[in-house]
Amino acid sequence: MLIKSFSSAVYGIEATTITVEVHISTGTRYYIVGLPDNAIKESWQRIESAIMTMGYRMPRQKIVVNLAPAAIRKEGSSYDLAIAIGILAASGQIQAQLLDDYVILGELSLNGDILPIKGALPIAIQANIDGFKGIILPRSNAREAAAVQQLDVLPVNSLSEIVNFLNREQMLIPTKIDLEKEFLHQINNYEMDFSDVKGQENIKRALEIAAAGGHNVILIGPPGSGKTMLAKRLPTILPPLSLDESLETTKIHSVAGQLGALSSLMTVRPFRAPHHTTSDVALVGGGSTPQPGEISLAHHGVLFLDELPEFKRSVLEVMRQPLESRVITISRAKFAVDYPASFMLIAAMNPCPCGYYNHPNKECICGSTAVHRYLGKISGPLLDRIDLHVEVTPVELDELSGNRNSEKSETIRARVIRARTIQAERFIEMKNIHNNAQMGTRVVREVCKITSEGKILLQTAMERLGLSARAYDRILKVARTIADMENSAMIQNHHLAEAIHFRSLDRESWAG
Template sequence: MLVKTFSSAVYGIKATTITIEVNISSGTQYFIVGLPDSAIKESTFRVESALHSAGLRMPRQKIVINMAPADIKKEGSAYDLAMAIGILAASGQINAHKLDKYLLLGELSLDGSLQAIKGALSIAIQAQKEGFKGIVLPAINAREAAVVGDLEVYGLENISEVIAFANEEKTFDRIFVDTKAEFLNNANNYDTDFADVQGQENIKRALEIAAAGGHNVILIGPPGAGKTMLAKRLPSILPPLSLSESLETTKIHSVAGKIAASSSLMTIRPFRAPHHTVSDVALVGGGGNPQPGEISLAHNGVLFLDELPEFKRSVLEVLRQPLEERQITISRAKFTVDYPASFMLIASMNPCPCGYYNHPDKDCVCSPMHVQRYLSKVSGPLLDRIDLHVEVTPVNFQELTAKQRAESSKTIRSRVIQAREMQEQRFKREDKMHNNAQMNTKKVRELCKVNAAGQTLLKNAMEKLGLSARAYDRILKVARTIADLDGNPEIEVHHLAEAIHYRSLDREAWAG
């Protein structure tokens, strides 16, 4: 008897429906065809043990399972449930009439319980597009899939419950998630706040500018100056995620298996801080079965690279293309996977190996050559993609013990949102531009015009401060954002002066 069940495979962040065709005939052998990997071939033992645990039997006949389309490689153990139910239906042990309306997903334990899968949200979205009535999957993934409101989602604990569902012996509660309510209730629920940071007003101002324009930032300062503490608070002043951004971010984390069982949506902007020992594959994604890397997990949020010069040079260099294209393409012999990677980069570093170059109180023991060698670990092309270079100095005792509470993230965020709204209007006819940091050279020339006094200031800055030519466009972009924060349609001289101040590492005299 031939029976078809349906499951799904995730490639990148998109799902593809897989048809599981089970045919049982006379004989004794067991075949799985359709490019299965080792995890799928090993499913024979998991399925047989799970069926015995449910009080059923594995047919002692010839079983052929085809996974269609047969030219796509199938990987992972999420097909266990669909194959087990297909075998039971083909052998006449359960009723199969409603199986063609549902996707079945889940890894089987030997006792028949269902283990978590990855990519439940992507799978549910694709199931809805293809007209499936619902999806049956492990309970731990149910809320994640139930974000797709028009789809019946049943989160079950074991294969016995799935059999009862197929035979209509028991009624199970459909999982409901009020997507909009959950999104609104949990949006901007950050654990950190700029109000906790005493002093460092100039650094907060720089981060406000970065958030308003989507600019990348590098913080340079001695140990203990507060670089990491400030960086961790950056997401709290970024504009709230839109619902579409939330769904896209959730899909990426779902594919990576990073969604908690109690949650269904990513409602706050992600903050990823990989250790400096991270590999290039872990950072950008990849592997035999390609998975999203840290830059994709930071999509619509912040990627924080602490102690930037300690990262391997090869790791830093792979960031250059994603920073420009805002996506990463992973190519394999038979397929190509695209992961979105639109993130804000914030990096921090010491100014020298000992950490105390330019420190107001402590002496640096590094020679100019050692300082320059340390700074040169970060390449010019990477620095070229970082708009703001900010020097962080230690907080003095008076600021640290001041009783006056600092400005809250909520207050700062309100100004950032206003500036972003101006940019949305400015770029409403552009497909791939949403903020000032994304402007290309043509748009910079068109939208960042300065008067004669501003041109004179830029000319003097280039000559007297030894600024590099590559700094010119970056200064104009940052000046445009500063003007937006002021609500000014024109770039004034003081906007340019502040933007020039944020190009420390472009100065030829910096670090000797």
């Protein structure tokens, strides 16, 4: 007897519906075909134990399971439940009338319990597109999949629950969430605030500019000056995620298996801070079974690289292409997957190996050669993709102990949103450009008009400060953002002057 059930496979952050065909005939062998990996081949033992433990019969006949389309490689243990249900239906132990209406997913334990899977959200989205009535999956994945409002999301804990449902002996209650209410309730749910930071008003200003234009930033300063504290608060002043951004970000974290059982949608911008010992694969993604890396997990959020010169050179260099294209393509012999990677990079570093170059109170023991060698660990092409270079100095004691109230993140975020709104209107007809940092050279020439006095100022700065040629477009982009923050149609001279101030590492005289 031939029975079909339906499951799903995830490639990148998109899903493909898989037809699980089960045929039982005369014989004694079990076969799984359709390019299964080892996890699927090993599923026979799990499926047989689960079926027998739950009191059902494992057919002692020839069983052929085909995972179609057969040309696509299948990976993982999420097919267990669909295969087990197909075997029970093909052997006449359960009814098969409802199988055409549902996508079925879940890993089986030996006692019949159903364990969580990865990628429930993209699977649910694809099931809805393909016209299925609902999806049956582990309970711990239900809230995540329930973000797809048009689909019946039926959570189950054990094999017996789904068998009773298919035999119409038990009802499964669909999981429902109020998507809009939940999204709006948690959209600004941050534990940290810029008001926690004492002093450092000039650094806060730089981070506000970065947030307003989507610019990458590097913070250079001695240990204990507040670089990490400031960086961690950057997401709190970014515009809230839109629903589309939230769905896309949640899909990535779902595929990576980083959503909790109580999670439905990610409502705050991600903040990822990998250690400097991380590998290039961990950063950009990949592996034998390609998974998203840190740059994709930071999509629509912030990637923080602390102690930047301590990262391996090869790790930093692999970021150059995704910083420009905002997508990372992982290629294998027979397929390639794309992971989105539109993130803000914020890096932090000491100015020298000892950490105290230019410190107002402590003496640096490195010397100018050591300082240049330390800065040389970061390549020019990578620095070329960082718009703001910000020098951070230690906070004075009277500022730390003072009672002066600092601006809250909510107040700063309101100004950032106003600037982003101006940019959204400016780029409304330009595909893949949403903020000033994403402008290419041609768009910079069209949008970043400056006065004749501004041209003289910029030329003088390039010559006197020894700024590199690559700094030119970066200065114009940052100046355009500063002008947007002041709701100025034209880039004024003081906008250019402030932008020039943020190109420290391009100065030939920096570090002596």
